[in-house]
Amino acid sequence: MAANRGILLASLVLALSAGADPATAQKKYDTGATDSEIKIGNIMPYSGPLSAYALIGRTQAAFFTKVNAEGGVNGRKINFISYDDGFSPPKTVEQARKLVESDEVLLIFQSLGTPTNNAIRQYMNQKKVPQLFVATGATQFGDLKNFHWTMGWQPTYQTEGRIYAKYILQNLPQGKIGILYQNDDSGRDYLKGLHDGLGEEATKRMIVAELPYEPSDPTVDRQIVTLKTMGADVFFNEASPKFAAQAIKRAAEIGWKPVQFLASISNSVGSVLKPAGLEASTGILSTNYLKDATDPTWKDDPALKEWAAFMDKYFPEGDKTSTFSVYGYLTAQTMVQVLKQCGDELTRENVMKQAANLKDLELGMLLPGIKINTSPNDYFPVEQMQMSRFNGDHGELFGSVIGGEIGTQ
Known part of the structure; x- marks a missing residue:
């Protein structure tokens, strides 16, 4: 009988000690x-x-x-x-x-x-x-x-490309599009989104040139001159920051004044638009999903x-x-x-x-x-964006938030 009470007591002590720190038992x-x-x-x-x-x-x-x-x-x-x-x-x-x-x-x-x-x-x-x-x-x-x-x-870049395509079809239906893109899967994703958004007929009719660059290239000056020569009046700038700034600056230097679309990965005022030149960057269209600290809207x-x-x-x-x-x-x-x-x-x-x-x-x-x-x-955490236009100081948001993989509002 005493032995049974000892076993019962030991079991009770063990249970209480385990319950005293449940977190310890749950840690993994x-x-x-x-x-x-x-x-x-x-x-x-x-x-x-x-x-x-x-x-x-x-x-x-x-x-x-x-x-x-x-x-x-x-x-x-x-x-x-x-x-x-x-x-x-x-x-x-x-x-x-x-x-x-x-x-x-x-x-x-x-x-x-x-x-x-x-x-x-x-x-x-x-x-x-x-x-x-x-x-x-x-x-x-x-x-x-x-x-x-x-x-x-x-x-995703495809989502963003479709958003730009929708804007172009609505506002620049006769545009001649020239594209600068990074020669990797990111650039091809942007291209696919733009193509899908325009549709096959508009893609064939509107896109006059698609020119790649390599991240190891020193500049994209040659591509910008070529896009101007091809008669593009809409410029889709899908480039990383260094090359995006080069492209904007070079376009201004040669007097090429297309409607410019800048990929969101490079629409930073401090890292891209200032180095490119604020005057040369004025009017550039892009998309945003985060707040731009240079925009007085958020002061x-x-x-x-x-x-x-x-x-x-x-x-x-x-x-x-x-x-x-x-x-x-x-x-x-x-x-x-x-x-x-x-x-x-x-x-x-x-x-x-x-x-x-x-x-x-x-x-x-x-x-x-x-x-x-x-x-x-x-596995796509952020799937909404909003169009913006750079006014020489900051990006001004316009329109409504556009959501979903097919770029519908």
């Missing part, structure tokens, strides 16, 4: 996560032809510093390990392997570029390591059936004030006229939201599960009406 980690730390990898072109985008990685690092200063995520500090690949796919592969196999990160976040992410996508999926919120709008990075571990973040906006305060405290050397610093801020906020939702189950599978379970996430520096939504069947 994969490589890269502990009670005190979450290791996040990142790959950016801090050097090379796309180094203007380095501002994104530096902003993200500053935001994670802010998060850590405020106590981290669920009590864990973020260890953000960011490497340079110079926008060279072989270097991207090298850095990804280092992050996964040597640094042992939980995931790779916001690696930048289409060919660079392509170079590591198979590896990341074989290793079952999240390649999360890649910094490219190429449609292929939402292929959840074949690449479960890879997810995009920004609107009293609480979210912009919060972002500006963050920049002043944690990234004072950062460029507050560039949308790239807004983009970095928003993507880092999204990453933190996913980690919050993970709770104490910081496994790679749960990271992807939570990334695919973002419901009407509203972030203050997104344009009003634009929300982040994902599901196990939808």
Whole structure:
């Protein structure tokens, strides 16, 4: 009888001790996560032809510093390990392997570029390591059936191309379109969206030239002169920041004055339009999904004030006229939201599960009406945009938010 009471008492003590700290029993980690730390990898072109985008990685690092200063995520500090690949796919592969196999990160976040992410996508999926919120709008990075571990973040280039096509058909139906595009999947995605939006008949009738460039090219001067010679009066500038600025500047220098459309990846005032020349950039049409800090529309906006305060405290050397610093801020906020939702189950599978379970996430520096939504069947978090026109000082938004993969309002 006494023995039975002893067993019962021991069982009761064990049950109480287990119940005293239920979180301990529920904690579950994969490589890269502990009670005190979450290791996040990142790959950016801090050097090379796309180094203007380095501002994104530096902003993200500053935001994670802010998060850590405020106590981290669920009590864990973020260890953000960011490497340079110079926008060279072989270097991207090298850095990804280092992050996964040597640094042992939980995931790779916001690696930048289409060919660079392509170079590591198979590896990341074989290793079952999240390649999360890649910094490219190429449609292929939402292929959840074949690449479960890879997810995009920004609107796709095809969506954006269709939006421009809709505007051209409505407002410039007799236009002769000349196109400059980066010779990779990102450029071809923009082209497909534009072609699909115009339709086969209009594509054949309206497009007079499609000229590629390589990221290793010194300039795109030759292409701009050729587009003028071909008689284009509508210019679709699908170029990364360095080349986009060159194209705008060169067009002004040779007296070519088409209606210009600038891809959203390069519509930063500070990083592109100022270097190109504000006068030469005036009138350029683009699309936006995040708030431009140079737009006085937002001068009293609480979210912009919060972002500006963050920049002043944690990234004072950062460029507050560039949308790239807004983009970095928003993507880092999204990453933190996913980690919050993970709770104490910081496994790679749960990271992807939570990334695919973002419901009407509203972030203050997104344009009003634009929300982040994902599901196990939808790996495209942001799918809405709004047209804008640069007035020589900032981009002026017009029209309504356009949403969906088919560019319907």
